[in-house]
Structures are given as structure tokens and as C-alpha cells.
Amino acid sequence: MFQSFDSSSDPSLASARVAALRAWLAANGLDGFLVPRADEHQGEYVPARAARLKWLTGFSGSAGVALVLADRAVIFIDGRYTLQVRKETDPAIFGYDSLIDNPPAKWIGQNLKSGARLGFDPWLHTTGEVDTLKAAAKKAGVELVPLETNPVDAIWEDQPAPPLTPVEIQPVAFAGELAKDKLVRLAAAIEEDGATHAVLTDPSSIAWAFNIRGNDVPHTPLALGFAILAADGSHRLFMDRAKFSREVEAYLTQLAEPHQPDTFAPAIADLATQGARIALDPVLAAEKLRMLVEANGGTVVAAADPARIPRATKNRAELEGSRAAHRRDGAAIAGMLCWLDRQQPGETDEIRAVEALENFRRRAGEETQMPLRDVSFETISGSGPNGAVIHYRVSRATNRKLGDGELFLLDSGAQYQDGTTDITRTVPIGKPSDEMRERYTLVLKGLIGLSTLRFPAGTRGSDIDAVARLALWGHGLDYAHGTGHGVGSYLAVHEGPQRIARTGTERLREGMILSNEPGYYKEGHYGVRLENLIAVKPAAQIEGGDIAMHSFETLTLAPFHRRMIVAELLSPVERNWLDAYHAHVLAEIGPTVHGDVLAWLEQACAPLGAFPAKV
Incomplete structure (x- = not known):
């Protein structure tokens, strides 16, 4: 299995660990850390050695910050983790605050006394973050102290060693461009930025630029390291050579020192x-x-990672790979949804x-000779109230039966060498309530709204985020997460800088892949989320129009659950899109499945008015 079901760090250990950290801070003249x-590298996934926040607090989410002072400690999280953080950490030790509405810089300015000395590890905070922290600290009379030693490392006696997994070459058939040609483009971009060199700290950028992959962090095929690229082409790669086979070393030596x-x-x-x-x-x-x-007398040029936009705008080979991965994944999802429909409540x-979904994906990979390399993130498998925890992670301690009259939210993804997938479907177990069906349909309307959208070239993600929320807003409802994140090409399932969210300031360019995932969550009861991956493409010229337009191609291939759809809430345009989508799913996936799964798929993809769904 790619996914472990062990519980996160024991919250009861936090008391001794926080006490040890406070003792170290006091001994070193610091008031907090x-x-x-x-x-x-500022990645979403970190190796076990760098899981300091989880080790100290028990919180296992992918975003958060703890601030430990002599007399109190606070964990800052975003809307995805407001429920999870309270389950995984000890409220007797930690308070909780919003990473968005009241981030550490703002909190420091409001709560720390003048003269306080606050330590931080300068390897773990970006220059942008530190600029914000410095401004808040200066205003409050607080001294921000960069440390040579990370105090968590100093008290973590059994801290794991750095990972040393093998590096592999990503074939040009999947990458779509030779690494040497990518590096020429990047060198030109560096010169254009007025720099002599650029530092690549993001392993996704290094993987893309050098056409390599690895296995140093969970669920994302990355080899950790740094690169210094030069405008004159004299590039350097900093990576443990114990990860290199002879073939890989010979390949990389041609590209960089x-x-x-x-x-x-x-x-x-x-x-x-x-x-x-x-x-x-x-x-x-x-x-x-x-x-x-x-x-040391050099000059810092503040400039975006030169590989970020080229990496995000997928070329023809990468898009073809993604389509192939989604056909394969769609067959696995069809098998899974058919299996789920046959499970009795409880x-x-x-x-x-x-486990069943992973087995379906393994089988689909074997049948197409494109093996499942990993899941692209830890599967969110939430029944009933667990489905209302936006980034719920099932463990043996929290595992629930799929009970009668409940909803089951399944958010999952796969890593194949030709593409990365991410899909969410919500299914009823037994008979759903009228409220559940209404909320599901409102979420579906939001997904369809983005799927059918045409927008001017150069539109930002923040400009269209509201489209997915309109139906929910009309009923006084919303969701506390962005609508879409970028997705890599056999890379990070959460890729920047493209995103559809209130904070999505990057222009959406042709070839970018994003998720389309509106949701609704009723705390303590159920959650609904529906997610397809979409790719930005040029739209046909609108008659009478005079500007270039873009639209989305839907990549994901899986039906929506008929028993959850209130057809009367859908407009004719929405019904037509849904019927056309389901026909496309059947045409693409039908030839790859057989027997009971094919019979199930044919019924699941029938036109909405073909026969009434039994609720």
C-alpha cells in the first residue's frame, strides 16, 4: 500500500517536547520560536527529517505554523484544517488561529511585548515571509533573530536522516522537450531578468528543467536538491550523488556540473x-x-523562479500524457464506483x-502497461461527519463504517509516469436526504459553471473563482477553500503558481492544468465535494466578438452520481453539459471496462432524462 493508516504523532508527547523547546529557548536568550x-524547498510534502511541526505538535496538515512562547503556544492553520488541528493536537497546550485572517506577522504585532526576541530558522522561511515578519516585528519593537541552529533539531533525538532514493530520467516522450533545450530557455530568461544566476530551490522546477524524477518525499516524484543556473549556461546541480546510477550521472553531467x-x-x-x-x-x-x-557583497534580484511558468504550461506531449493517464484512471474509478454501489450500508x-481504490488503480496500470507509481496524495476517504473535515485523513483510530443514510466523500489521485490525476466524487450510502441532494446539486452547478466558462485570455484565477460559488451563494452557503489548484505532469498534484481562488493572481495560460472542485461541508454531518481536472485551451471565436478567448477542456473521466442530482435545479445548459460529459465518459472508458463494470457505467452515463433515478 502507498498509504499508511497510522495515526499522526501522539498529542500526549507534545507536552514534553514543547517543554524541551522552551528550555532551549530560555537557555539561548529567546522568548519564542x-x-x-x-x-x-518550501514544498507541500516534506521528508520525515523535516516534519518538525508534526513532531512537535501532532498536527499533520500540509500547511501551518506554530509559534511557541514561554507562556503559550499557537498553531496557525487555514480553513481546510480548522477541524483536523483540534483532533490531532492538545488544546491544553495550543491555541488556534487563522493563517489567513490573523497570520503570525499580524499576531506578533498584536501580542508580543516590545523588546521580545523571536527566533526563526532562515532556511525554513522565504524572503517574502521574512519581509512581512520584519515589518510587523519592527513596528512592535520585537527583535527577529535568525538562528544558525534549529532548536527543534537540537531536541529531536531520533530525527530521521535525509532521504537518499534513486534519481531516474523522465523520457522525452513524456517530457515533450529535451532538458538541454529547456536549460537554454531558462538561461535566456535569467539574462532577461537582469541577473547572472538564478537559484532553483523548488525540486519540482529542478525535476522539470533536468527531466528527472525521484522518490525523496511522499506521493510526489521529487529528488531533493538545489540548482544554480547561469545566464552563460554554466549550470550547477547540488544533489547527493549517492542517488545517481552511472547512467543518471552521465546524463546529468552533460547538463550541469x-x-x-x-x-x-x-x-x-x-x-x-x-x-x-x-x-x-x-x-x-x-x-x-x-x-x-x-x-558576501552580491546583489539579490527579486524574480520569479524561471521554470515555474514553463513548467505550468504543459506542452503537447504532457497534455497527451495527462489524457492517457485520465483514461486509465477513469477505468479504475469506474470499477471503484461500481464496487461502492454494491456495498450495503455498514x-x-x-x-x-x-485499499479497494488502490487495487483498482494497480489493475488498470497493469492492463495498460503503465504501472501505478504512487498515489498523488493521501486519499481523503470520509464517511458521514468525517466527510465534513475538508482534508480528513483516515487512520485506524478514526476509521468509520459507511453508514446508512450517509454521504461518502472520496478524494484521491494517482501518479503515473505519463500524468498526475486528482478526482473527487461524493456518493450516497443508502438513501440520501433531500438536503444532501440539494447541496450536492448546487455544488455540481458550480463545477459545471466553470466547465462551460469562456473567459478572455489573460484572466486570473481570482477573476473566476466566484463562478463556482454562485449557486451556493444563492442559498446562503459557501466553502472554506479555493476552487482549484494547479496540477503537475508526473509531478506535484498541487502545483503553482496557477490556481482558481480569491488569491489566484496568476494569469491562466493555455496548457495549464487545474482542478475544478467546489464543495459544501456541514460540520458534524456530511461533506460534498466534486472535482474534475481541467486544462486551459483556446476557445472558438465568438461571433461578433473581437478579443481572444479561452475555455477549459475537462480531463477527468468519471460519472456523477445520478441519485444525488436534483434535475429540476439544473438549467437546460447545465443538463446538456452533463449529458454530453457522460456520453464522453462512456465513449472513452467504455471500451476499457467489461462485464458488471461496463453495465454499471452504461447506466451511470445514460442521459439524465432517460429514466428516473431511484432515490
Whole structure:
């Protein structure tokens, strides 16, 4: 199994660990310390060695920060984790606050006394974050202290070693472009930014630029390391060479000069002494890098990671790979949904559902000779009230039966070498209530609204986020997460910078893949989320129009549950889209499934008015 069902860190351990951290801070003249859920690369997934926030507090979410002071401690989380954090941590030790509405910088300005000394690890905070923290600290009379030693590491006696998994080459048939050609493009972009060098700290950018993959973090095929790219083409890659086979070393040596990771910081300092102009991405680059450049006489050029946009705008091969991955994944999902429909209430549970889905994906990969490499994130398998926890992670301690009259929310994804998938479907177990069906249909209307949208070229994600919420807003409802995140090509399932959210400021470009996932969550009762992946494409010229337009291609291939749809709430346009989508699903997936699954799929994909759904 790719997914573990062990519980997160025992909350009862937090008391001793927080006490040890406070003792270290007191001994070193500090009043507090920030513990972000981050490593030196600012990725969503971190290796076990860097899971400091989870080790200290018990919180296992993918975003959060703890602030530990002598007399209190606070964990900052966003709307996805408001329920989860309370289940995983001890409220006698930690208070809770919003990472969005009252982030650490704002909290510090309101709560710390003038003269307080607040420590932070400059490898774990970006330059942009530190600028915000510095401004708040200065205003409050607080001293922000960068530390050479991370105090959590100092008290973590059995901290795991850094990962050393093998690096593999991503074939050009899937990558769509040779790495040497990508690097030429990146060198030109660096020069255009007025820099002599650019630092790649994001392993996804390194993976894309060099056409390599790895297995250093869970569920995302990354090899951890750094790269210094030069405008003159003299690139350097800092990655443990124990990860390289002879073939990989020979390949990478043609593209860049390989170096061990412990030489990375000295290399930055050395370039700075030579007067280099080094581009650092304020959203991704560690504050420590800026400190090294400035302390050694170099110049920091604040510029976006040059690989970010090229990586996000998928080429023809990457889009074809994604379509193939979704056909394969669609067959697995059809098998899973057919299996679920045959389960009697109380017959199965959340963990068994995860195991069954993984088996369907393995089988689909074997049949197409494109093996399942991993799940793309830990499957969210939430029945009843667990479905209302937006990023719920099932464990043996929380596992529930799929009970009669409940909804079951299944959010999952797969990593195949030709593409990354992410899909959510919500299904009824037994008879759903009228309210459940209404809320499901409102969420479906939001998904269809984005699916059918045409928008001017250059539109940002923030400009269209409301489209997916309109039906819910009309009933006084909403959801506390963004509507869509970017998705990589056999890379991170949550890829930036593209996103559909109130904070989505990046322009949506042709070839970008995003999720389309509105939802509704009734705390303590049930959750509804529906998710397809979509790709930005040019739209046909609108008659009488005079500007270039874009639209979305839906990549995901899986039916929506007929018994949950209140047909009367759908407009003719929405019904037509749904019928056309289901016909497309049947045409694409039908030839790849057989027997009972095919019979189930044919019924699930029939036109909405073909026969009444029995509720």
C-alpha cells in the first residue's frame, strides 16, 4: 500500500517536547520560536527529517505554523484544517488561529511585548515571509533573530536522516522537450531578468528543467536538491550523488556540473564575492540565501523562479500524457464506483475503500502497461461527519463504517509516469436526504459553471473563482477553500503558481492544468465535494466578438452520481453539459471496462432524462 493508516504523532508527547523547546529557548536568550510546516524547498510534502511541526505538535496538515512562547503556544492553520488541528493536537497546550485572517506577522504585532526576541530558522522561511515578519516585528519593537541552529533539531533525538532514493530520467516522450533545450530557455530568461544566476530551490522546477524524477518525499516524484543556473549556461546541480546510477550521472553531467548538497551555501557565498547578481524567488527562496548573498557583497534580484511558468504550461506531449493517464484512471474509478454501489450500508469502511481504490488503480496500470507509481496524495476517504473535515485523513483510530443514510466523500489521485490525476466524487450510502441532494446539486452547478466558462485570455484565477460559488451563494452557503489548484505532469498534484481562488493572481495560460472542485461541508454531518481536472485551451471565436478567448477542456473521466442530482435545479445548459460529459465518459472508458463494470457505467452515463433515478 502507498498509504499508511497510522495515526499522526501522539498529542500526549507534545507536552514534553514543547517543554524541551522552551528550555532551549530560555537557555539561548529567546522568548519564542516559529515552527513552520516547511523544509528548505518550501514544498507541500516534506521528508520525515523535516516534519518538525508534526513532531512537535501532532498536527499533520500540509500547511501551518506554530509559534511557541514561554507562556503559550499557537498553531496557525487555514480553513481546510480548522477541524483536523483540534483532533490531532492538545488544546491544553495550543491555541488556534487563522493563517489567513490573523497570520503570525499580524499576531506578533498584536501580542508580543516590545523588546521580545523571536527566533526563526532562515532556511525554513522565504524572503517574502521574512519581509512581512520584519515589518510587523519592527513596528512592535520585537527583535527577529535568525538562528544558525534549529532548536527543534537540537531536541529531536531520533530525527530521521535525509532521504537518499534513486534519481531516474523522465523520457522525452513524456517530457515533450529535451532538458538541454529547456536549460537554454531558462538561461535566456535569467539574462532577461537582469541577473547572472538564478537559484532553483523548488525540486519540482529542478525535476522539470533536468527531466528527472525521484522518490525523496511522499506521493510526489521529487529528488531533493538545489540548482544554480547561469545566464552563460554554466549550470550547477547540488544533489547527493549517492542517488545517481552511472547512467543518471552521465546524463546529468552533460547538463550541469554536479556537486554535493553541503557545498551549496558556500557556492552561493563564493558567487556573491565575485559580484554576481543572483535571482531569488520571494515566494520560494529561503531567507538564508538572501543573507548569504548580501553578506558576501552580491546583489539579490527579486524574480520569479524561471521554470515555474514553463513548467505550468504543459506542452503537447504532457497534455497527451495527462489524457492517457485520465483514461486509465477513469477505468479504475469506474470499477471503484461500481464496487461502492454494491456495498450495503455498514458493510465496508473508510480504510477498506482506500485499499479497494488502490487495487483498482494497480489493475488498470497493469492492463495498460503503465504501472501505478504512487498515489498523488493521501486519499481523503470520509464517511458521514468525517466527510465534513475538508482534508480528513483516515487512520485506524478514526476509521468509520459507511453508514446508512450517509454521504461518502472520496478524494484521491494517482501518479503515473505519463500524468498526475486528482478526482473527487461524493456518493450516497443508502438513501440520501433531500438536503444532501440539494447541496450536492448546487455544488455540481458550480463545477459545471466553470466547465462551460469562456473567459478572455489573460484572466486570473481570482477573476473566476466566484463562478463556482454562485449557486451556493444563492442559498446562503459557501466553502472554506479555493476552487482549484494547479496540477503537475508526473509531478506535484498541487502545483503553482496557477490556481482558481480569491488569491489566484496568476494569469491562466493555455496548457495549464487545474482542478475544478467546489464543495459544501456541514460540520458534524456530511461533506460534498466534486472535482474534475481541467486544462486551459483556446476557445472558438465568438461571433461578433473581437478579443481572444479561452475555455477549459475537462480531463477527468468519471460519472456523477445520478441519485444525488436534483434535475429540476439544473438549467437546460447545465443538463446538456452533463449529458454530453457522460456520453464522453462512456465513449472513452467504455471500451476499457467489461462485464458488471461496463453495465454499471452504461447506466451511470445514460442521459439524465432517460429514466428516473431511484432515490
